[in-house]
Amino acid sequence: MKLIINELQFNYSSEPLLENVNLELKPGELVSIIGPNGAGKSTLIKCINRILEPEGSIKIGEKDTKKMSRNEIAKHMSYVPQSPENKFPTTVLDTVLMGRRPHSSWRFSENDINKALNSLELMGISDFALKDYNELSGGQQQRVIIARAIAQESNIVLLDEPTSNLDIKHQLSLMELLKELVQNKGISVIMAIHDLNISARYSDRLILMEKGKIVAAGEPADVLTEENIEEVYGVKISVREENGLLHIIPLRSL
Amino acid sequence: MKPKSLISSDSIKKDYNDLIGRKILFIIALSISIIAIIGISSTIGVIGLSVKEVYLTILNVFFPDTFVVSDVAARVVCYIRLPRICMGILAGIGLGISGAVMQGILRNPLASPYTLGISSGAGFGAAVAIVLGAGFAGGEYLIIGNAFIGALICSIVILLLSSKQGTTTETMLLAGIALMYLFSASTALLQYFADDEASKEVTFWLIGSLSYATWNQIIAIALIIVITFPILLWKSNDLNLIAAGDDTAKSLGINVKNTRLILMILASLITASIVCFTGTIGFIGLVAPHMTRMIIGGDNRFVFPASALLGGLLLCVADIFAITLAEPTILPIGIMTSYMGVPLFLYLILRRRKSYW
Numbered sequence: 001m002k003l004i005i006n007e008l009q010f011n012y013s014s015e016p017l018l019e020n021v022n023l024e025l026k027p028g029e030l031v032s033i034i035g036p037n038g039a040g041k042s043t044l045i046k047c048i049n050r051i052l053e054p055e056g057s058i059k060i061g062e063k064d065t066k067k068m069s070r071n072e073i074a075k076h077m078s079y080v081p082q083s084p085e086n087k088f089p090t091t092v093l094d095t096v097l098m099g100r101r102p103h104s105s106w107r108f109s110e111n112d113i114n115k116a117l118n119s120l121e122l123m124g125i126s127d128f129a130l131k132d133y134n135e136l137s138g139g140q141q142q143r144v145i146i147a148r149a150i151a152q153e154s155n156i157v158l159l160d161e162p163t164s165n166l167d168i169k170h171q172l173s174l175m176e177l178l179k180e181l182v183q184n185k186g187i188s189v190i191m192a193i194h195d196l197n198i199s200a201r202y203s204d205r206l207i208l209m210e211k212g213k214i215v216a217a218g219e220p221a222d223v224l225t226e227e228n229i230e231e232v233y234g235v236k237i238s239v240r241e242e243n244g245l246l247h248i249i250p251l252r253s254l
Numbered sequence: 255m256k257p258k259s260l261i262s263s264d265s266i267k268k269d270y271n272d273l274i275g276r277k278i279l280f281i282i283a284l285s286i287s288i289i290a291i292i293g294i295s296s297t298i299g300v301i302g303l304s305v306k307e308v309y310l311t312i313l314n315v316f317f318p319d320t321f322v323v324s325d326v327a328a329r330v331v332c333y334i335r336l337p338r339i340c341m342g343i344l345a346g347i348g349l350g351i352s353g354a355v356m357q358g359i360l361r362n363p364l365a366s367p368y369t370l371g372i373s374s375g376a377g378f379g380a381a382v383a384i385v386l387g388a389g390f391a392g393g394e395y396l397i398i399g400n401a402f403i404g405a406l407i408c409s410i411v412i413l414l415l416s417s418k419q420g421t422t423t424e425t426m427l428l429a430g431i432a433l434m435y436l437f438s439a440s441t442a443l444l445q446y447f448a449d450d451e452a453s454k455e456v457t458f459w460l461i462g463s464l465s466y467a468t469w470n471q472i473i474a475i476a477l478i479i480v481i482t483f484p485i486l487l488w489k490s491n492d493l494n495l496i497a498a499g500d501d502t503a504k505s506l507g508i509n510v511k512n513t514r515l516i517l518m519i520l521a522s523l524i525t526a527s528i529v530c531f532t533g534t535i536g537f538i539g540l541v542a543p544h545m546t547r548m549i550i551g552g553d554n555r556f557v558f559p560a561s562a563l564l565g566g567l568l569l570c571v572a573d574i575f576a577i578t579l580a581e582p583t584i585l586p587i588g589i590m591t592s593y594m595g596v597p598l599f600l601y602l603i604l605r606r607r608k609s610y611w
Contacts, residue, residue: 046501049504049505050504051501051504051505069507070504070507070508070509071507072507073507074505074506074507075507077505078505079501079502079505081499081501081502081505084498084499084502085498085499086497086498086499086552087361087362087363087497088358088361088497088547088552089547089551089552090494090497090498090551090552090553091270091273091551093266093270094494094553095498098494098495098498098502098506099506101491101495101506101507101508102506102507106488106491106555113267113270114263117263117266117267118263121263126263126266129266129269129270130266130269130270130273132551152506158505
């Protein structure tokens with residue numbers, strides 16, 4: 001289903017953190033939000049999910065999310081936070097089962113457990129199913145949370161810097177998995193990400209943010225220009241194309 | 255992402271169900287222990303009774319004239335020993351569950367009716383009644399009514415704070431601790447100016463006691479627990495999601511604010527209804543949820559009932575020691591729970607290798 005964001009605005013103690021954000025996301029699209037620290041990437045992700053309450057409209061298909069219950073939104077959208085924590089002991093399987101909450105009630109059905117196990121297998125972490133979530137490494141925890149988002153079976157997945165805790169191999173395999181989900185299941189993905197090379201390589205579109213505003217949007221090659229990056233990040237880069245892939249080489253800070 | 259796992263889904267499912275089975279078994283074991291301890295505890299006292307006599311007497315209450323029971327046994331068990339034991343178990347159950355709920359809501363293992371100031375609020379209410387004779391209800395309900403209101407005022411302040419935008423769970427806990435100091439200081443001030451008799455009574459009340467339990471009080475607490483427990487249990491799964499963070503819980507469809515509010519109101523109500531009759535019995539509300547989570551993990555659907563029963567059991571055991579250690583003097587139960595609870599608690603947290611709760 002299409003996600004349409006119209007004139008989104010979010011203030012925190014009368015300081016605007018997001019200003020006039022307009023965005024459309026088609027099914028089967030992978031969009032990355034890039035921008036320096038404090039640009040509002042995480043805030044935008046949270047506003048889209050209505051974890052924060054912004055002004056302006058967010059529509060899923062024809063429906064405004066303002067008129068939907070939390071549970072209804074949760075059936076359409078899942079969220080992978082930046083540093084997922086849990087203060088109390090809980091098994092990996094129980095953590096993934098949380099993703100079934102919007103579809104079930106107090107007790108999880110056989111079907112819920114099967115779906116949770118499937119997504120664990122998809123993320124290659126079935127072996128940890130009954131381990132304590134808190135005993136896993138940061139990268140493993142990240143994969144558990146992504147497995148939870150898959151078990152949630154929403155058609156829009158929001159991720160807040162999902163690769164920041166992962167080594168290079170797991171970064172690439174995660175991105176390939178997301179790409180696969182997007183292409184085969186028609187899921188759409190929005191993620192905030194710092195790594196420009198990874199975002200260029202896997203995204204259909206990039207959104208460049210600065211101080212709560214979108215300053216550039218479009219295909220990676222159009223957004224990741226030397227001028228744009230210099231202006232927003234204050235760094236000198238060189239962009240090269242090799243084997244059809246975009247490479248960003250940072251040169252120096254300005 | 256990885257080569258296919260060697261562990262099949264079916265074997266994980268079996269192990270998972272076994273894990274749930276063990277949790278249920280733990281709850282059943284606790285229930286049986288409580289029934290056993292009622293019998294054992296009832297035999298303790300000046301008049302010697304056997305365990306069999308005690309159980310027959312209790313059964314005879316429910317099925318009159320079915321069993322042969324001596325008059326003395328009936329009177330001692332029903333009017334002296336059982337009220338004390340039942341009050342102990344119910345208070346333990348209530349404090350055990352309130353502690354589990356509060357720790358879950360605030361996502362903090364330090365939360366308990368005591369550290370949130372609710373017990374101190376009740377103590378201050380009682381002190382006002384004892385020293386100044388002022389209160390919301392008259393007669394025999396003066397102290398009880400004041401204690402109840404004092405406990406509620408404290409929880410309302412914490413709730414009002416929590417509804418303010420941007421309040422973190424840490425802020426709520428710190429506010430509770432601050433309130434605890436405020437109420438304790440106010441109680442001490444009242445005692446400072448009170449005459450010896452009143453001051454002693456306040457001290458006595460603050461320590462906590464099961465000696466004045468009546469069946470009416472027990473029925474009142476039982477009713478509150480019976481009404482609130484199903485709601486708490488119903489919300490327990492939502493609290494599991496809140497443990498993973500407010501943002502995560504919201505994204506999974508939970509109305510975090512409402513859930514927190516409902517649970518906090520119910521837990522405060524249970525606490526207030528207990529401390530107003532027994533005085534402040536510390537430590538059970540902190541220790542029972544911890545021990546439970548160490549044994550069966552953090553799933554609140556099981557932690558709530560298990561922590562309740564464990565609280566009841568712990569308090570009942572502490573009471574046996576309180577009665578027998580310095581016979582014929584009965585030591586105050588509040589002192590006993592701390593003397594027993596602190597070493598046990600220290601042992602548990604020092605033995606723990608993990609950095610989380």
